[in-house]
Amino acid sequence: MAALDKPYWLEARFERREGWDDGVYPFNLPVLRSLDTLAFHPRVTFLVGENGSGKSTLIEALGVAWGFNAEGGSRDHHYSTRGSHSELHRFVRPIRPARKAADGYFLRAESFFTTASYLEDPEVRGARYGDRKLHEQSHGESFFALFDNRFVGDGLYILDEPEAALSPSRQLSFLARLHELVMKQSQFIIATHSPILLGYPDAWIYQASPHGLERIAWEDTEHYQVTRGFLNRPHTYLDVLMSDEE
Numbered sequence: 001m002a003a004l005d006k007p008y009w010l011e012a013r014f015e016r017r018e019g020w021d022d023g024v025y026p027f028n029l030p031v032l033r034s035l036d037t038l039a040f041h042p043r044v045t046f047l048v049g050e051n052g053s054g055k056s057t058l059i060e061a062l063g064v065a066w067g068f069n070a071e072g073g074s075r076d077h078h079y080s081t082r083g084s085h086s087e088l089h090r091f092v093r094p095i096r097p098a099r100k101a102a103d104g105y106f107l108r109a110e111s112f113f114t115t116a117s118y119l120e121d122p123e124v125r126g127a128r129y130g131d132r133k134l135h136e137q138s139h140g141e142s143f144f145a146l147f148d149n150r151f152v153g154d155g156l157y158i159l160d161e162p163e164a165a166l167s168p169s170r171q172l173s174f175l176a177r178l179h180e181l182v183m184k185q186s187q188f189i190i191a192t193h194s195p196i197l198l199g200y201p202d203a204w205i206y207q208a209s210p211h212g213l214e215r216i217a218w219e220d221t222e223h224y225q226v227t228r229g230f231l232n233r234p235h236t237y238l239d240v241l242m243s244d245e246e
Contacts, residue, residue, distance in 0.1 A: 004042040007187045008101040008156045011039040013093040026086040029054035031208040041204040043182045047191040048221055049208030056160055057086055059191040063158045065092035068106035103155030147177050153184025163194040171196040195223040
């Protein structure tokens, strides 16, 4: 099976209608300042940015607008511990082709504990996560159990910081699993801080900054440049960071 030529989600349109207020959160985030449409790669699209740049708010809105549970899960998951998601999703209109995704999932690293508890409920149907309960595994193992067992292909997968529980070597393993699923007709939209994940070939990378949202090359991301600079000159970085000078 080959990778997708046309995405399940072509683009997201941001409709500035009644209720959109540029003066309040989340509509006052710089990432939304001039954002009218956001087009997606047929295989992998990344969102990157500094903490507080709005990338997680944006990917949360995308996940909910597509129909996923706000705290994570598939479209048939219905649970909530705290309704903290923003209203941005109400202003996102998904543009899709005629072909529909057969599978899908929204992973939020910050609320995965709650998701794991929900999936272990014996009354929850279709909780595919392997032979061991998620709470009986390490954080990283439980993430991978989900990737290996729940993600089956022919799907749209929206992930918010999937690297949060993964060691560098596990991030490389995730890249391999990501590619397997891409070759099974899957599309991914991922918010990440990982320069390793951002290295996936031919992906589109959108960077959220004070200037808005813009396409950027992997080598031009701050994630890549800071990591490369530190690994090439660790003592220089450490001398500056640990200097007694104010």
